[in-house]
Amino acid sequence: MRAFVKPAMALSAVAIAAVALAGCSGSGSSGSSDSGGGLTIGFINGSTDDFGVCLQNGVQETADAAGDTVKVLNSNHDAAEEVSNVQDMIDQGVDVIILQSIDSDSLGTAVTDAADAGIPLFITSSVPDDPSAVLGVATSDIAGIGADAGGFVADDAAGAAVTVGIVAGAPGYYSDTEVGGFTGALPSTATVVSTQPNYTFDQAGAQSAAATILQTNPDVDYIFALTEVMAAGVATAVADAGSDAKIVTVNGTDDGLAAVEDGTYAATVSNSAYELGQIAVTNSIALLADPSDSSIDHIATVPYLLITKDNIADATPYCSAAS
Structure with missing residues (x-):
């Protein structure tokens, strides 16, 4: 069976070979028309970072x-x-396009252009204004992920008055939604003392943003980083400043989990990029075969889980199939 009946179930519906592909750098094409399958899938990635690769x-x-x-x-x-x-x-x-969109305006154009050409379009990470206009959607609950991170601060602070710094991304849907979920879950005793954007979403930019926070707030208790790539930069800034700030972040990569285990990060939210791609293909195949299949969620959500030292083993692999 190729379809996920419910996104949160174990991913046993399709047999996956857990091997790293030489073409995972985000460029070029893979596969061939004589590989034994009938569909040609056009996948448009949005980046070549860890998320895009996985x-x-x-x-x-x-x-x-x-x-x-x-x-x-x-x-x-x-x-x-x-x-x-x-x-x-x-x-x-191509028979279907799977699109990791990076901009709401370009997403709208993609929906229109694909519809005009009669090619089904499946969206990952974003939800278009009119979901019925696309074949399907696989997304993450970005606000919920941010809320889990904020909930960790609430639980960890245990009613004490604390200060929080935020290393966000470039203003836009992704960063704004995750940060909004995070701040919305903070307790009333937490004060956000500084929010610094990192327009390039990279480690160096995050290090600079965190250094700015620490210069004006040397005793800040927590720093939230939008991704683990950014959290690595935050960790460097925290170490350079001799700060005791606890770092909270999102992804659940192998490096991120190791950082939680060794105490570099206090917590991360596991949210598998691999599983997002897995659901996108599986549901695309099923919905192409039967668009009215009620066992397939038209908007499927990838499960996520707050990870601390206490439950590292429960994290879903970020970049490979779950065993």
Whole structure:
């Protein structure tokens, strides 16, 4: 069976080979028309960072297991490139496009262009204004993930008055939603003393943003970093400042879990990019076969879990199939 009946169930519905692919860097195409499958899937990635690589692993390996072909393009955080990539996949005549959109405007253009061309479009991470206009959606509860991180601060502070710094991303849906979920779950005794944007979402930018927070708030109790790549930069800034700030973040990568285990991070929220890609392909195949299949969630949500030292073993693998 190729479909996930419920997104939160164990991922045993399709046999996945847990092998690293040489093409997981986010560029080029993979597979071939004589690989034994009938579908050609056009996957448009949004980045070449850990998230993008692991998302692509999930897409590629799930398609391989189903015997389908994957063609890959990458928009590299460029909205104009995303629009161009969608048109490229349309011109190549793929059977379905799976799109990791990076911008709400380019997403709207993609929905329109794919519909005009008669090519089904499946969206990951974002929900279009009119979900009925696309084949399906696989997304993360970004606000809920942020809320779990904020809930950790609430529980850990245990009623004490605490201060919090936030290293956000560039203003936009993803950063704003996750940060909003985080701040909304903070207790009334927590004060956000500084929010610094990291427009490039990278480690160096996060280190600089955290250093700014620490310069003006040397005794800050917690720093929330939007991703574990950014948290690594925050950790460097915290160490350089000799700070005792507890770092809370999101992803659940192997490096992130190791940082939780050794105490570098106080907590992370496990949210598998691989599983997102896995669900996108599996549900695309099922909905192409039967768009009215009521056992498939039209908007599927990837499970997530707050991880501390106490439950590291419960984290879903970020970049490979769950065993």
